Amino acid sequence: MKNLSLIVLLTYSFGYTPSVFAECIQIGGQIKVDGRDLLVTDDMPVGTLLDTFTTDLIKTYQCSNVKNMTSGGRAYGEFVTNIDDVRVYKTNIAGIGYAFGVHSMCGDMYFPSKGWIDNLDATSTCWSSGIWDPITHKFSIRIYKIGPTGNGYVSTRRVGASRLFYDDTKSWAKENSVFLNSFKITTLGDDSSGQGNNNSGGQGSNNNGGQGNNNGGEQGNQNWNRQDNRDRGGQGNNNGGGQGGN
DSSP states (O other), X not given: OHHHHHHHHHHHHHHHHHHXXXXXXXXXXXXXXXXXXXXXXXXXXXXXXXEEEEOOOEEEEEEESOOSEXXXXXXXXXXXXEETTEEEEEOSSTTEEEEEEEEESEEEEEXXXXXXXXXXXXXXXXXXXXXXXSEEEEEEEEEEEOSSOOEEEEOOEEEEEEEEEETTTTEEOOOOEEEEOOEEEEEESSOSOOOOEEOOSOOSOOOXXXXXXXXXXXXXXXXXXEEXXXXXXXXXXXXXXXXXXX
């Protein structure tokens, strides 16, 4: 009976080992990006890029026995317009919008424009047929003038997240959320929207331990390929890169 129990235990354990360990665990936590107080003038045209806030390289996923993955990210927020073929989202301050960019493992910093797997707010960055461990991301937030501007604090908000797609199983790893901390907008001139001081909670300069100067370590023997803006959702076991960053 004791031997039978041992056999059942071993069968159960080894039978479930692939499903337990063939996965990527999100380890970035809630990633927070600090902004800077900005001055806006009436003579700045709509579409002006006011500033860009960028994180360090952050370890976002720890993986075991996973191959054939596509990395990327997605924006969160209320879409309002396109500027330079980039999707821009509104804040609580009149005339102030933001765009969310993502860099992961290879390629450039990409901003959602054409979408990824039926989601216009998402962008892919690159694909590997090998094993990535760990996986790293870097995020960038552009601040735009999108109309007559008000005064006050842009409230802390979730602006995006990391994304990781398993091409073989057509499934997703859990996201690492990215938050933009509060910062102040001051409009100079006579044509501001007169919005006043919009103070929304969660201001302050919150730093989360998930950021820092995390260097992703040795990436192993991987095939990193820039993407050509393909929708990988309907693909199976793809060999070789060429995806796109939009």
